[in-house]
Amino acid sequence: MSHTVIVAYDGSAGASRALEWAADDAARQGVALRIVHVLAPWPYDISKYAVPGGPEAYAEGAGRMLAEAEQTARELRPGLEVSSALLDGQPAKVLREQSGPDTTLVLGSRGLGGFTGALVGSVSTHVATHAHGPVVVVRPHEGVTRNEIVVGVDGSPECEPALGFALEQARLRGATVRAIHAWQLPVHAYAPEVTFDMDELVRSRQRLVAEKLAAWREKYPEVTLIEQTPCVHPANALIDASSTAELVVVGSRGMGALGSLVLGSVSRAVLHHAHCPVAVVRS
Ligand SMILES: Nc1ncnc2c1ncn2[C@@H]1O[C@H](COP(=O)(O)OP(=O)(O)O)[C@@H](O)[C@H]1O
Numbered sequence: 001m002s003h004t005v006i007v008a009y010d011g012s013a014g015a016s017r018a019l020e021w022a023a024d025d026a027a028r029q030g031v032a033l034r035i036v037h038v039l040a041p042w043p044y045d046i047s048k049y050a051v052p053g054g055p056e057a058y059a060e061g062a063g064r065m066l067a068e069a070e071q072t073a074r075e076l077r078p079g080l081e082v083s084s085a086l087l088d089g090q091p092a093k094v095l096r097e098q099s100g101p102d103t104t105l106v107l108g109s110r111g112l113g114g115f116t117g118a119l120v121g122s123v124s125t126h127v128a129t130h131a132h133g134p135v136v137v138v139r140p141h142e143g144v145t146r147n148e149i150v151v152g153v154d155g156s157p158e159c160e161p162a163l164g165f166a167l168e169q170a171r172l173r174g175a176t177v178r179a180i181h182a183w184q185l186p187v188h189a190y191a192p193e194v195t196f197d198m199d200e201l202v203r204s205r206q207r208l209v210a211e212k213l214a215a216w217r218e219k220y221p222e223v224t225l226i227e228q229t230p231c232v233h234p235a236n237a238l239i240d241a242s243s244t245a246e247l248v249v250v251g252s253r254g255m256g257a258l259g260s261l262v263l264g265s266v267s268r269a270v271l272h273h274a275h276c277p278v279a280v281v282r283s
């Protein structure tokens with residue numbers, strides 16, 4: 001699957017959780033771990049706040065922090081190939097540039113600063129929205145977890161890479177995959193007399209998911225794959241399922257017509273409200 005696992009590290013409790021997650025993941029995949037910190041430029045280039053030692057003191061501190069993080073990763077996973085890098089620039093932008101199809105980029109849901117009411121920090125949100133490859137945003141598990149990975153499935157081709165990511169993670173962890181395709185009745189305020197054959201609708205949804213998953217079942221015969229097609233809002237279905245899962249995987253959505261890569265509304269809701277780590281996987 002991926003050839004490197006990169007963790008974005010800022011020394012915060014959130015980033016420490018991300019570091020643990022990333023070290024475990026790299027070890028399971030048998031690939032190297034790279035720990036990256038981005039030193040942001042001085043705000044507005046103003047250095048008039050006389051900082052003892054100047055910017056150099058920050059760079060030195062960051063270097064020490066990275067050395068300690070490397071040490072922590074090696075202690076967690078002896079034998080893991082670990083390196084670190086101190087980069088300059090706007091953290092969100094520089095980290096996004098680190099992402100790619102052959103990389104899993106791991107961040108904490110929260111970092112050092114910011115607004116305490118935010119569920120996910122601005123750097124993580126930006127990177128998950130605009131990355132060029134899979135991004136995992138790690139948050140603490142709440143409640144009891146099963147050895148299960150939840151993945152959201154819709155009718156679009158964008159969810160194929162998400163399915164691939166979920167199945168590969170499940171294979172590495174010996175976990176079950178719960179593939180959820182949630183759907184809702186079309187609501188037209190102006191045509192309340194239109195009724196639906198619910199049985200037929202349910203069957204057609206089940207067929208759609210079964211067809212989508214057939215090739216993946218063949219590719220991963222060792223992984224138990226459960227299909228679910230609840231008639232609820234997809235964000236609710238995935239967020240509920242995340243409360244007992246190890247990881248929830250969603251596709252991003254490319255708004256091709258606008259030429260911009262943004263996150264679909266379900267993915268965004270899951271990123272902010274899930275009860276476990278979230279992987280956003282871009283096609
Ligand atoms: N300067 C940085 N260098 C490397 N990683 C960072 C940096 N800033 C944030 N991160 C990553 O992003 C995560 C979330 O931080 P952020 O979005 O900045 O939230 P907050 O607003 O709470 O600070 C962190 O846990 C860390 O993984």
Ligand SMILES: [Mg+2]
Pocket residue numbers: 111112113114121123
């Ligand atoms: Mg921050």
